[in-house]
Amino acid sequence: MTKAIHVKNCATNPSNFNSIISIARQFFSAVAGLESEPEGVRKLFGSPIGVLQDKDLLKKAPNGELLVLYLIDNGAMDADASLYNQLLKKCTEWKRLKEGRVVHEHFLRSRFSHYTVPNNTLINMYAKCESMGDARKVFDEMPERDMVSWTALITGYSQNEGAKEGLVLFTEMLRFGFMPNQFTFGSVLKAAGALESGGTGRQLHGGCVKCGYEENVYVGSALVDMYARCGLMDEGKIVFDKLSCKNEVSWNGLIAGHARKGEGEIALKLFCEMKRGGFQPTHFTFSSVYAACANIGALEPGKWVHVHMIKSGLELIAFIGNTLLDMYAKSGSIDDARKVFDRLLKKDVVSWNSMLTAYAQHGLGKETVECFEEMCRIGPEPNEVTFLCALTACSHAGLLDNGMHYFELMKKFKIEPIISHYVTIVDLLGRSGQLDRAEKFINEMPIEPTAAVWKALLGACRMHKNLELGVYAAEHVFELDPHDSGPHILLSNIYASAGRRSDAARVRKLMNQSGVKKEPACSWVEIENAVHMFVANDDAHPQREEIRNMWENITDKIKEIGYVPDTSHVLWFMDHQEREERLQYHSERLALAFALLNSPHGSPIRIKKNIRVCGDCHTAFKFVSKVVDREIILRDTNRFHHFRNGSCSCGDYW
DNA sequence: CTAGGGTTAG
Structure with missing residues (x-):
């Protein structure tokens, strides 16, 4: 408040300024082109105003607040419509709701309060400040609305989890006879995508074609993204191919769509095409591609993409680093995951959560405890996901007491x-x-x-x-x-x-x-950048004979050192021998035999399975790791098993 | 004055 008084004194002393308004104008034109906000203020207001000479105060006061000091100076304010508009735009850019409200009030008292353009800016300002109630109120109370007013409000809803309201408004807008433009379509498509409503999306697509916006990059990319979110990748691809002028966003929409669907191979293929086409992958691209690799446990391709990112000079900020970390962890390389964590420029809460998840997946108890406690000491405040990660990690590592203690700790952090x-x-x-x-x-x-x-x-x-x-x-x-x-x-x-x-x-x-279907089990193994898939009792594989022989060979060897098949995991109604036979060819065994046949001696074998590993396969794998002297890393839906020299990292506890 | 793309858990 002392600041206001200072300014008021200055304002009532005309010898210092021509007018408050001209200063405000200069303030904006100058600040807009300057690197740091306080620097701009200093340059402009360095000498004449007492309060602004106080450098400490100046540092603490960002432009928006200083500006408002001028505005609330009652008698001095005599802005025209375009100044109000500029002020509101600044408040929008800086997301300063409080100052925006002050300008709004002042604007309402002015003789321009019925002007459409500043009212549209007000709608946008409130929408960008996530205050849709206010945006709606401005819209409802303005005397004359144009297409931009409708679009700004629809956009606000679609960006603030109000997809439904946005779409309702859109139909209302059409009823009132307003023609949507490319901005409107971009927003309603986003809304349709958020609702995963392919039917609505297709109708809107028709509208885009009719109005001639289908090939606009913004609308086209929004269409691609909308179809991707509705799971309709084929239709998205058709729109994408039609785009004569694509950009990174169009590519990202397509890649992210496949990544979300778990179609990692396609996402990787598109990443290569994007690069070949001369487009520079962005943070968004890398984030999606790493997520795609994590999904299929593709370590080598993931590493390859990582090299591309390093070459492209993109910094390791949390948003990509977190997915990169997750990719390494989910691909079985916990050491690389930790390296990424240590090299992150700035760790946010998701970084810590991801690291804890990595430890959970690998069943590393000691590391979990150390990580969680370090986070409490020097990291960001744990959130509810943090506790989920930490508790899961304790569970997977068998740390009962630690887990119960962390659960109690949630109260202290006021997390329900x-x-x-x-x-x-x-x-x-x-x-x-x-x-x-x-x-x-x-x-x-x-x-x-x-x-x-x-x-x-x-x-x-x-x-x-x-x-x-x-x-x-x-x-x-x-x-x-x-x-x-x-x-x-x-x-x-x-x-x-x-x-x-x-x-x-x-x-x-x-x-x-009751028609409940069991998901068919299958396993994947990666050999020299190619992923091979196996289903149980696979008779169609070109190498089936060799795989069979290999496994029989191995079985003899592991039986010698104490392996006894446990058949309680297979269907009871087969006779004993048949059951043992069946068990021989669980998909993970086929994958393991295939890897033993086709990968260099001594290298680790990484297998992924879509359901939990059965108890007997788990026992067999332990013996195999000893007999062939190889590390076997098996990822099931729940966690990783590192088999080495006859034992497993999970301690038979999963 | 209004537009499109990315992360952690289960």
């Missing part, structure tokens, strides 16, 4: 646990064999347990062979989520391992009758 935190704690207790405690924990939860909570308990019952509690948990899962095949299989396995074959059969039958 959501359902996923409870799921993780049930998992933590259950894995540790504390089944009764897990059950008690569920009963005492302050929120209603979901299917996921019971599923965690069921999984623990399978692990610790607890039939009675397993049945109880399964009943809850069936009731809450009848379409998931996982619980049926788990329960059937629990029955089978307890020798209750007829019950196991009953559950299987129930599953088949």
Whole structure:
């Protein structure tokens, strides 16, 4: 407030200025072209005004505030419509809602308050400051609206999680007879994409064609992105190919779409095409491509893209670094993940969370604890995802006490646990064999347990062979989520391992009758930049004979050093020999045999599987790692298993 | 005055 008084004194002393307005004008034209805001202020106001000579005050006061000091100086303010507009634009650019409101009030009292253009700017200002209620109010109260008014409001909604409102407004706009332009289409397409509404998107696409905007880069890119978000990649590709003038954004929309769909190979291929076409990949591109590589566990291609990024000179900021870290972690290279983490220019909360997730996936307990505690000391404030990551990591590493302690710690950080935190704690207790405690924990939860909570308990019952509690948990899962095949299989396995074959059969039958489908298991292995996929009992593979021979060979060797097949993981109704036969050709075994045949001796073997590894394969892999003296890294849906010299990093605990 | 693309958990 003292500042205001100073300025007021200055303002009432005309010998210092010609007018407040001319100063304000200069202020803007000068500041707009200057590097740092305080520097601009100093240059402009360095000598004549007392308060502005105070350098400390000057440093603390950004331009927006200084400006407002002039504006609230009542009598001195006599702006024209274009000055109001400039002021509002600055407030928008700097996202300064408070100052924007002051200008708004002043504007309302002026004789220009009915002018359409500054009102449009006001709508945009409030929208960019995430204050849609205010934006709407301006829109409703302005006497005359044009197409820009509608577009600014629609854009505001589509950028502030108001896709539905945006689309409703769009139809209303058409009813009032306003023609949408390329800006309008860009925004409504974004809204349709956010709602994943392909039907709406196609209609809008028709509108774009009619109005001749289909090949506008902005509209075209928005179309590509809209189709990508609706999962309609083919239609997106058609629009993309038609674009005579593409840019990075068009490419990114396409690449990100495939990355989101888990189509990593296509995303990588497009990345190459983009570069060949002479387009410079941006932060967005790299971020998507790394996510795509992480998804398919493609370490070598990921490294190759990383080299491109280093060559292109892009800095390792959090937004790309986080996905890069995640890519290395999910591709099995935890050391590279840590290196990226250490080299990040600035770590944000997602960086720490990603690092904790990496440790969780690899079951590294000591590192988890160190990382979390370092974060509490020197890092950003942990959020609810942080605790999820840390709790999952404790669960995967068998750190029961640490996990329970972190759960208690959430209170200190004033973070209310959501359902996923409870799921993780049930998992933590259950894995540790504390089944009764897990059950008690569920009963005492302050929120209603979901299917996921019971599923965690069921999984623990399978692990610790607890039939009675397993049945109880399964009943809850069936009731809450009848379409998931996982619980049926788990329960059937629990029955089978307890020798209750007829019950196991009953559950299987129930599953088949209710139309619940089991996801077909498959595994991938990467050999020299090519990814090879295997399904169980694959007879169609060109190398099937060699793979079979190799595996039989290996089986003989591991049996010599103590491997005994455990057939309780396969369907009970086959006879014993047939079961053993079946087990021989689980997809991960085929992938392993293939890798042994086709990769250089001594190099690590990286296999990925789409469901959890079965217990018998896990045992077999441990023996194989010893017999062939190779490191085998297996990624399943849950985590990584590093097999080395006869044991696994998960400590048989997954 | 109004437009399009990216990250962590389960």
